[in-house]
Amino acid sequence: MSVRAPPDASFPAFRREPVLNTASITDRLPDVAGDQAQAARLLDWVGMGNIAIPLRIEDANGGTVTVPASADIGVNLIDPDARGIHMSRLYLHLQDAFSSQTLDRGTIARVLRDCIESQRGLADRVQLTLRYGQLLRRPALASAHSGWKTYPVEIDAVLSPDGLALTLALSVEYSSTCPASAALSRQLNAARFAGDFTPSTSGFDAVREWLESPRGLAATPHAQRSRADVRMRLADDVDVFPVLAIVDALEHALGTPVQTAVKREDEQAFASLNAENLMFCEDAARRVSAALSSDPRIARFEATVSHFESLHAHDAIARVSGP
CATH class of the missing domain: 1.10.287 (Helix Hairpins)
Structure with missing residues (x-):
């Protein structure tokens, strides 16, 4: 005959709790964001940063490709007595907004209008920042090879009562010989x-x-990897972001973009290009300025060139802006 062990007093007997009927309470979930603010004040920007989203962008061949991206989204809070905005609505609007539609002015405008409407009079200005890497295949200088290079791209979009403003920012790396x-x-x-x-x-x-x-060869000049960071306010009639065209224009103006696939003949050709394109950071800034100021798609630009010196422990930097 088996004897059942007495229950351990240190472990109380399991009791099944009644299952909550969430459907019965969904309509009465508290929303403290609607409470009155303790210190009434307008806020310039309220939102979220580094949201993971997919972006559908144009590729170099005229097709489209989906890339991983991060987004910042925020609105101004124009009701000083409102405690907060509806953040989850902004988040949900972004999740699939750009995965099925190609990224352009029209798509961004529709998404931002939806974001404003989702705040029910709490905001009249919304700002969206998108960051992704544009992967471009670049040919070697002399050999038949090629390779991929990633260009960091940032798009800043602001929709306000004054309309939609778009800013495109990107970076190009190059070599600079002193x-x-x-x-x-x-x-x-x-x-x-x-x-x-x-x-x-x-x-x-x-x-x-x-x-x-x-x-x-008694001596060789010093050279270093360098970078041009540019921000461009796009003209109002520009619908598609001209990433490839701007990259090509900047690399052509600078003359010595960093390479991908390199065989000996490519390295020799690169050395020749560096000898033909000796430049201080001031020279590089003027070259970038000339390339951007002649582009009718750009209403205004700001550019910073940084030469990460191999001679000094500090960097040489120049900035330029203009219409």
């Missing part, structure tokens, strides 16, 4: 040549062999 260092290097190279050769020395082949030998 003109002063190049001049100093040439002087040392010339001095070594004068020491190794005399006016009476003759022979084309001898000079060529000397140039190709270690003696033919």
Whole structure:
């Protein structure tokens, strides 16, 4: 005969709790956001940052592709007595807004109008920031190879009673070789040549062999990876974000964009480009300015070029703006 052990007093017997009928209480869930604010005041921006969303964007071939992105969304709070906004409504509006429609002015305008309407008179201005990486395939300089490069892109959209304003920001990396260092290097190279050769020395082949030998390079100028960060207020008639066109214009203006696939012939071609495009940060800023100011799609721009110096422990930076 088996004997049932007495219940352990340290573990009370399990009791099944009655299942709550959530349907019966859904209509009376408290919403303290509707309470009156303790200190009445207008707020410039209330919302959320770094929301994960999918974006459907144009690719370099004229098609579309879905990319991961992050978003900041917020509104102004124009009712000083309202304690808060309806954040969940903004979040839900963003989740699928850009996954099925290609990102352009019209799509953004519709989403922002819906966001304003979701706040029921609490706001008349909404700001949306989208961040993603534009993946572009770039050809090598000399060989038949190519490779992918990611360009960070940010779109800032503001819808207010004054209308819709769109700002496009992106970054381009390039190499910058110092003109002063190049001049100093040439002087040392010339001095070594004068020491190794005399006016009476003759022979084309001898000079060529000397140039190709270690003696033919007494010094090299310093160069460094650099970056151009640009923000562009787009003209009101621009519907599609011209990311590829702006990247191409900036890389062409700077002359020495960082490369993807590199074989020896590509590296040699890149060295040649650097010799042809010696630049201080001031030179780079002027090149960027010339490229942006001539584009009718851009109403206004701000650009910062940063040369992450290999000579100094600090960076060389120049900024420029204009219509």
